[in-house]
Amino acid sequence: xxxxxxxxxxxxxxxxxxxxxxxxxGKEPHHLMITPDGNSxxxxxxxxxxxxxxxxxxxxxxxxxxxxxxxxxxxFSPDHKWFVTAGLRLxxxxxxxxxxxxxxxxxxxxxAKTPSHMTFSSDASTVFVTLQDSGELxxxxxxxxxxxxxxxxxxxxxxxxxxxxxxxxxxxxTGEDDVAVVDWHKQQVVKRIxxxxxxxxxxNLDDGKHVAVTNRVASTISILDYTTLQKVxxxxxxxPGPDDMELSADRKTLWVMFRFARHVGVxxxxxxxxxDTIEVGRSPHGLYFADRAPVYAxxxx
Amino acid sequence: MITEIVAQLDNAVSTLxxxxxxxxxQPIFFKVGLMGYDEDTYDALxxxxxxxxxxxxxxxxxxxxxALRPIETWQDRKAVRADVIYTWIAKLGIINLAFxxxxxxxxxxxxxxxxxxxxxNIDIDSVWPGVTDQPVVSFLIYLVILDFAGYWYHxxxxxxxxxxxxxxxxHSQQQMSxxxxxxxxxxxxxxxxxxxxxxxxxxxxxxxxxVVLVAVGNVLQSIQHVNAHLPVVxxxxxxxxxxxxxxRHHAIGYGHEGTRYGCNFGVLFPWxxxxxxxxxxxxxxxxxxxxxxxxxxEGLGRNYGHGVLAQQWHAFGRIARRLRRxxxxx
Numbered sequence: 001x002x003x004x005x006x007x008x009x010x011x012x013x014x015x016x017x018x019x020x021x022x023x024x025x026g027k028e029p030h031h032l033m034i035t036p037d038g039n040s041x042x043x044x045x046x047x048x049x050x051x052x053x054x055x056x057x058x059x060x061x062x063x064x065x066x067x068x069x070x071x072x073x074x075x076f077s078p079d080h081k082w083f084v085t086a087g088l089r090l091x092x093x094x095x096x097x098x099x100x101x102x103x104x105x106x107x108x109x110x111x112a113k114t115p116s117h118m119t120f121s122s123d124a125s126t127v128f129v130t131l132q133d134s135g136e137l138x139x140x141x142x143x144x145x146x147x148x149x150x151x152x153x154x155x156x157x158x159x160x161x162x163x164x165x166x167x168x169x170x171x172x173x174t175g176e177d178d179v180a181v182v183d184w185h186k187q188q189v190v191k192r193i194x195x196x197x198x199x200x201x202x203x204n205l206d207d208g209k210h211v212a213v214t215n216r217v218a219s220t221i222s223i224l225d226y227t228t229l230q231k232v233x234x235x236x237x238x239x240p241g242p243d244d245m246e247l248s249a250d251r252k253t254l255w256v257m258f259r260f261a262r263h264v265g266v267x268x269x270x271x272x273x274x275x276d277t278i279e280v281g282r283s284p285h286g287l288y289f290a291d292r293a294p295v296y297a298x299x300x301x
Numbered sequence: 302m303i304t305e306i307v308a309q310l311d312n313a314v315s316t317l318x319x320x321x322x323x324x325x326x327q328p329i330f331f332k333v334g335l336m337g338y339d340e341d342t343y344d345a346l347x348x349x350x351x352x353x354x355x356x357x358x359x360x361x362x363x364x365x366x367x368a369l370r371p372i373e374t375w376q377d378r379k380a381v382r383a384d385v386i387y388t389w390i391a392k393l394g395i396i397n398l399a400f401x402x403x404x405x406x407x408x409x410x411x412x413x414x415x416x417x418x419x420x421x422n423i424d425i426d427s428v429w430p431g432v433t434d435q436p437v438v439s440f441l442i443y444l445v446i447l448d449f450a451g452y453w454y455h456x457x458x459x460x461x462x463x464x465x466x467x468x469x470x471x472h473s474q475q476q477m478s479x480x481x482x483x484x485x486x487x488x489x490x491x492x493x494x495x496x497x498x499x500x501x502x503x504x505x506x507x508x509x510x511x512v513v514l515v516a517v518g519n520v521l522q523s524i525q526h527v528n529a530h531l532p533v534v535x536x537x538x539x540x541x542x543x544x545x546x547x548x549r550h551h552a553i554g555y556g557h558e559g560t561r562y563g564c565n566f567g568v569l570f571p572w573x574x575x576x577x578x579x580x581x582x583x584x585x586x587x588x589x590x591x592x593x594x595x596x597x598x599e600g601l602g603r604n605y606g607h608g609v610l611a612q613q614w615h616a617f618g619r620i621a622r623r624l625r626r627x628x629x630x631x
Binding site for chain 2: 005027133155156174197217282283
């Protein structure tokens, strides 16, 4: 997992729930992602403007790719031909061609204000990006690297999650207390699911029905049924600032980063209770399990 | 051991930061629709707490010394009131906030251009792997580099007329005290923040180390301005700028005379003054301030303002007059 405020990668023994060690990264690493071949975990250093490829099991550095500007958020398209970074600080989305080994810049797309999270359409034709400060959702055509459309969605949109069959986009509204359901084909907000204050980011629970969303202000996690688009429960009693989540391979525990509490939390999904916390560094953000429950495509890992 | 102490202090501040943020600041930001600043505000709160602790610490330690062992005895402390306000404004990060909103986008753009056009920068951490990436080593290197830059920044404040008129806000103090360090023109504060941010960007200062660098610098500079005889530690004044050394810089007719000459420009280390032949070790206590503040016949009786707003405004008046003079003499 990444301590974005301390520029380090922390390795945790998942079974023992103990920190094994840390190693330095570049400045402000926020998110991390597995490469399509599963051989490398990419750590995106947003202030150092580079990517570090590490071994997904040991965390050992494999290589460093420089001149990737402000890679706050990152994602591979479902066909693995495109690699996209959202430059939150620089108001830009950069699109790279990926040949399975190297990244080649295709285009830098100016996109104000503060592009933060992304997801893709299943046919890999489109990347969707939330624009946090302008309260919009944008769609970029990957083949031409041009903005197809932008639409208002509300105050401070953050996490994005595509429902199976590319039916709807779920948008975590961090400035509100809901998840906006967007019919992206019609560019319309069709529903708002009340969750908790500061709805932020998603993780599917790999049971064919549910997706979890963190509520950054309420310090809770809401469980949504994405087949009915209803909230079915909340997990409370958490530490402040729940953010990114990860699901264990056995689907029994949901791990969550407490951004404002320097801890990672372990939630038992049967009882829906926080059962353990692990102290880590400042501003913990992205996390990844070497052995994990799958993330539904076309949503990036 | 030092690392452990810093870690414990850091933990204590972080706990307070989280409590304040979650229970006070974040609910307000959510209510007024400013959640886009959620993380930045949380990070900034750390600085606010550090600033408040600095003020409390320096006050608790230095104020009794000022009362017991004053260098100068004053009729009253009215002139210090404005300096107290400046200190709270600066230490609570209000200037940094202005910097963030005004100049951060410019810096982001520059950073973007640096990468696009392959403008080289130095990452001190990676110069000598195994040595310069040790936190203590890189911290000391950053401290020396930034202090060297600070020496020249200070010299330029005295060298260039318009800049001097801004810096004169600081020098117009005739009662130096533990509160004196932060009496500066706000415009100068922002220029200074940009200057040091640019250098920090160039040499790759880590955010966590930047916090400690600034905190150490602030405490030492508060000590330099104190109105108290401090215990003499042999050779310490050759290592760090002492109150005596810095008081000489503020002395009318000895330490500076507007843009004409000056001595003891060092911010934390006096070595730069020795190296560039601007050091003066005379320990005699002289009146501080600016010559034209003095009543005639020594000066012109110029008013530099008593309150914060007056001091800020008068600086613009002086700049305008200086520019008019230079235009008419051209």
